[in-house]
Amino acid sequence: MIGVGIIGLGTVGTGTYRILTEHKSLIKEKTGLGIEVVRVAEIDPRNIKGKQIAGSLITGNALEILNDTRIDIVVELIGGIRPAYDYIVQALRKKKWVVTANKALLAERGDKLFEIAGQNQCEIGFEASVCGGIPVIRAIRDGLIGNRITYMLGILNGTSNYILTKMTDDGVSFQDALRNAQQLGFAEKDPTFDIEGVDAAHKLSILVRLAFSYPIRMADITKGGISNIEPIDIDSAKEFGYRIKLLAVAKDEGGLIEARVEPAMLPLTHPMSNVHGVYNAVYVVGDKVGPNLFYGRGAGSEPTGSAVVSDIIDMAHRIKNKNNFVKLPVYARGKKMKKGENSSVPYYMRFTAQDRPGVLSKISGILAQHKISISAVTQKGRKETGYVPIVMLTHEAVERDLKKAAAAIDRLSFIRRGSVYIRIEEGGL
Template identity: 50%
Template sequence: MDSIGIGLIGWGTVGCGVVRVLQENESIISNRLGMPLVIRRVADLDIETPRPVAVPREILTTDAEAVLRDPKIDIVVELIGGLEPARSFILEALESGKHVVTANKALLAQSGNELFEAARRFERTVAFEAAVAGGIPLIKSLREGLAGNRIDTIFGILNGTSNYILTRMTLAALPFSDALREAQQHGFAEADPTLDIEGIDTAHKLAIACAMGFGSRIQLDKVYTEGISRIDPLDVRFAEEFGYHLKLLAIGRQEQGRLEMRVHPTLIPSTHVLASVRGAYNAVHIRGNAAGSIMLYGLGAGMMPTGSAVVSDLIDLARDMFCRAPHRVPPLGFLPERLEWVPVKPMEDIVTRYYFRFSAMDRPGVLSKISGILGNNAISIAAVIQKGREVEGAVPIVMLTHEARERDVKRSLAEIDRLDVVKEPTRLIRIEDHESAEI
């Protein structure tokens, strides 16, 4: 074997990044690997639009089957995204005896269990470093670097678009719509940003990371997901008065044999290292029982960071091929037969702290009514801010609670929102601050 043949399906932003990394770092890769990685075919529906990197015209094709059938291709790189036909292409590649590299977190979150089983059946590998956190080596850290640890917590920012929007809402006091528009103008948000701003993209990544960290099969349907589209700059400012920053967090924990998997806007102390992560950057805190707390930080998307992650997978697969050792490391880091359907704690059973903002009429006794209902539901108040100024005809009352159960919180707020002195539904943001002491 004097080279490894690579076939790309998808020649968009990430595909161009892969090509550029392979071209610019060709000698470095050959020195590390002992042989070149050679792009044999590039398939895309559009091969006419100019790209920022060039490949020989004769290797371009609009037919994905030309990649899947080519006997000179050892590894297929799937970069088209979406569920179909990406799933079918990967299954066909595996059946044809080819390894696969993918950056498709949505597909892995939905169908990863099936794809990994197919790879095992055909004695091939599906590699996916680029699927979670872009250029940050999160997958390799969970699968190999921390293999000797029991992972207790995965906690972080996994979506650069949402982090950029919240950064602009914090630093420039922009309303959500203006911050989103700015993100789109700078290329940080898609024309349809739903997957990013509603937390869906983050949920895909968290489902994969939790499976790897906690030895579970992937359970996307059990990830509680809430986005940032309803965040008001008023809440960002009140949070700062209490000493908190607002982030869209992915939170995964394993306690007493059950998992927590949730994505939602979260207040974290302004002293927490994650509070300083700005713009389109990602950062993940992992706590292992042996390694302690570690932090991974970097660009979670983009042509070159994601291309770098894809190429790292190509190098790993090439080494395994050279040693004839497929499945040297299982896809999720655990032996497939040892993976379990680990029970997931329902959201209503989650215990955490809370931020509430009530829009109440300025009348005597309102605060005592609200606090009475909270007390009757075992919710203890930690701090209160009551502003004299009116906002849209009501006075904001802002509270932070001690730890409470989600079920009790939702029951309390439903009762409070029925009061005739409360003008709007209560704003709720969860608080995570017990992790701050770990970093």
């Protein structure tokens, strides 16, 4: 019998507990493993109420799990940096294996935790930390192990993808879509982490470490949010054959790493542009396998619990069979970050200008000065205010140049400040 202790009976903790109990005999049948939840730590009575869980299993003190000799695997599902970090360290020092869904913790302190795991010959399972129930960690770490991975795209945050889908399908504003997401429970009261790309960046840092063997820090990831996307940008994207997504992009070009989470336009023909609503997906290109896409529910109690349980079972096999090897992250030498501003892609730009002669010539002149050439331009219908939106696509442009050009254009007297520019990611097709 393999003993499991769960710390935290929130959304994911509850899903995990439910799967392990409901499917106890199914798991036994499929794997031969007897897995038993022997203790659950939760301090908030609201998280316990109404859940069918024996009172004798529950403790308010996580230390009782860390000290319980019946427990082989500690599942940390409280989130946040502290005290989650301390619990995991203590579990590892007691030679317990650890499963966590805590992407923020892994992104910020993962290296230290994996080091301690190695010292104690234990493993940390983190399938649930990225894309909920989609087994993408396993796919990259084991399934594509024979490949040099060069390129990844991720739709890693269900909240922002829901909002953008709502804006695209119903033509509503960002604020209305956000409110709708909050009403449905898809967005938190304070949605900053989701809509500003922080949550997706946490997840991307985990994928980059795994796929590129590079110890990326959060500060290395260029981040941008979706709150300034307007319906006109979504419509214009569609006209040009694109869809706007909050897109995680990571490239490894001969050891030079690029990683960003930003709104970007994807071709409508790209499989990632069809990932709608709260769904998540990762698109991974390996040098041998070509592109692979993994798609599913990126959050939720039982989908994420499903990922936690897959780690528990994997570990249980090895613990039962007294396996003496653990898989830990390995980092390659000689890789380094590309400066975010050196990135070069085509861009979508939108200016709001007074409707008078010479405007377009002035704008395109400034772009030309910054080595940016235009591939398409449309001027949208006149507005009563006397201002009109001008929408452009550029050829490949270096981000530094583009920012400078946009700032210069914003300083023109007949331009309303706050010009918009969005990356176009052709998606390796």
